[in-house]
Amino acid sequence: MFVLSIIKDTLPIHPSDFGIPAEQALGTEINKKYANRVLHDVGLCVCVFDITEAGEGKVRYGDGYLWYRVVFRMVVFRPFASEIIMAKVKSIDSDGMRLSLGFFDDIYLPASFLPASSAFDTKRRQHFWVPPEFDDEGQEQPPPANLHQVEEDRRMYIEPGEQIRARVESDEFYDDEPGPPKALEGVAVQRVPRRSPYSIICSMGEQGLGPVAWWPSDGGEDAMEEG
Amino acid sequence: MEVLNSRAALLSNYEVLTLLRDLETDHLTRSKTAHRIKKEEEGAGSLPAAGGKDPNVVEISENLRTIEVEAIQYLAGELQPTPQQTPAKIQELLRGLAPYNLTKAEKLQIVNIAPQSAPVLWAIIEEVEDRLNIDQMNEIISLVQNSLSSGQPQANGIDPSLQTTAWAANGPEADAEGDAFYEDDDYMNVVEELQFDDTGEGAGVEGDLDVDDD
CATH class of the missing domain: 2.40.50.140 (Nucleic acid-binding proteins)
Structure with missing residues (x-):
């Protein structure tokens, strides 16, 4: 009924969240973006399972966000055929x-x-x-x-x-x-x-x-x- | 966004339920601390610290709360076997099912649905009449029944026996903080192990699933 999907994304962390451990802030950000949403050909996202990989946060020109490249595993609702x-x-x-x-x-x-x-x-x-x-x-x-x-x-x-x-x-x-x-x-x-x-x-x-x-x-x- | 693998592993309902319950307790404690800190600050008459948020105050997205609450409601529902399951019992059940040559998907469904009557088991296992005889089916049903504890459903899904083993392993000299940490650690290992069980035994089931899709 539920599967784990590995997803790669680049996510921004707002400066006001710099006080929070990066892992926690990223988890919140991922959940905010994906929870309860349907990804095409993947399924209905429930919540993040764990973060597999995260790069160093980078600041881009134009905003004060720290941008992280993350690879994470997501709990997804996608029952298989015949289940x-x-x-x-x-x-x-x-x-x-x-x-x-x-x-x-x-x-x-x-x-x-x-x-x-x-x-x-x-x-x-x-x-x-x-x-x-x-x-x-x-x-x-x-x-x-x-x-x-x-x-x-x-x-x-x-x-x-x-x-x-x-x-x-x-x-x-x-x-x-x-x-x-x-x-x-x-x-x-x-x-x-x-x-x-x-x-x-x-x-x-x-x-x-x-x-x-x-x-x-x-x-x-x-x-x-x-x- | 890029999807690297849309079906990396299968999760049992029980694992999802424990994960969601952990998340919920986390949210509750966090909102409680946030509330307390706010009160204390008001009482002291001091202004909230400028710049940066308190690490305890993390806003929780509406979407996450919705699916969390609704999924917990479904997974812990009356007719679901999950409230009666524990990690140890599920492992025991999977070990018991090993000799019957079931596919990973079938084993997963036996854990998720816990069939307690033959017709339901028939529906789960494909071409059951060629693969199992009636005695074997009754054996599976009794294995399933043994794997469900008739006791009270546990509040947060943590098996008390696991906690006791964690205590024993640490020995009496470990301090309270250490215990809490190990308990947590040990518990996570069980989840990992469970998942490993899933991926390990029926390797190549993703392939099976593809066949099903066709």
């Missing part, structure tokens, strides 16, 4: 769900990545899953043709705010930097809605995934044999 993460359901709509980790909430779970034989209940505005049924020989029954006709007590709903386990399928970075001005003056340019710089797509169509309550700690044996 399983615990997340909370933030919001639900017919297209899927949005999950949140508290510190990061651009995690999407499209309806197509829900377990097989699940559907959206338009009245309750929640997705539900119909667990497969087994006959006496342990053979799996084909799922009902119309899931909306299944009785309420056989449906397993995913409630908002519920903790679920989901598998990371892919992640995507989006550079929101405005490009060079286009030669389109006088033409109404359509504003593209802001996209989040880093988003993660998850799935839960497997055994062991989904709301934590579906897979209790004990009695897991039976569930395993079913699959």
Whole structure:
């Protein structure tokens, strides 16, 4: 879920911070610049882990800052593909769900990545899953043709705010930097809605995934044999 | 800015949580001292020292505080195994997992998620039916359960047993200051060791991850 990234940068230290040990001042400066920000193709920066290398501070012409060349290691949130993460359901709509980790909430779970034989209940505005049924020989029954006709007590709903386990399928970075001005003056340019710089797509169509309550700690044996 | 290596090493949730908690205690003590110094100065009626800031007064960036608090909340959450983990227990778990030929990523997830039921373990380990039999899976689950202490979650993530070993190593003649230093030092070593464990055993997992990405 978290990785260490090695980053090299040149950072200025303000003269008022000269009284502080340089290492500490640099750490603060790095955290100020990177914490809680998304680096393209790296991930969401959390905080500095340690400073590997720092040069001598140099004064440049024009300002009184001491400029340091530093190489440091950063704790970065970047789950790898196929990693399983615990997340909370933030919001639900017919297209899927949005999950949140508290510190990061651009995690999407499209309806197509829900377990097989699940559907959206338009009245309750929640997705539900119909667990497969087994006959006496342990053979799996084909799922009902119309899931909306299944009785309420056989449906397993995913409630908002519920903790679920989901598998990371892919992640995507989006550079929101405005490009060079286009030669389109006088033409109404359509504003593209802001996209989040880093988003993660998850799935839960497997055994062991989904709301934590579906897979209790004990009695897991039976569930395993079913699959 | 230049990114030299975007994925130099993997960190377990527990390591991140301890790091963030250290950072938070640091912030709290610092803001307390700053507050106290301010009060003392006001009481003495003297002007604050001119030129340069007091080393104790370091402004804390808003962004850092936000992610720190939110990430601690997530990592120490109710359903997370982290509050029940200790560095020694994690090392023990990793040693126990060594014979099963799991990849580094799988071991990391077993530590992070602490699967206590077979279906969850199925989801973590790829092609589990070819690689492990049911007995082995039950063994892994019991290893995981042993690695979680049922005791009270610790306030700042420092294992009390580590502190006691630090005391013992220093001997009775070491003074209080020395003890504090060694304690700290010893503790850092554990973190390093943990990280070394991660990088050492499954070398080349970065390669594995690349394959996953494809």
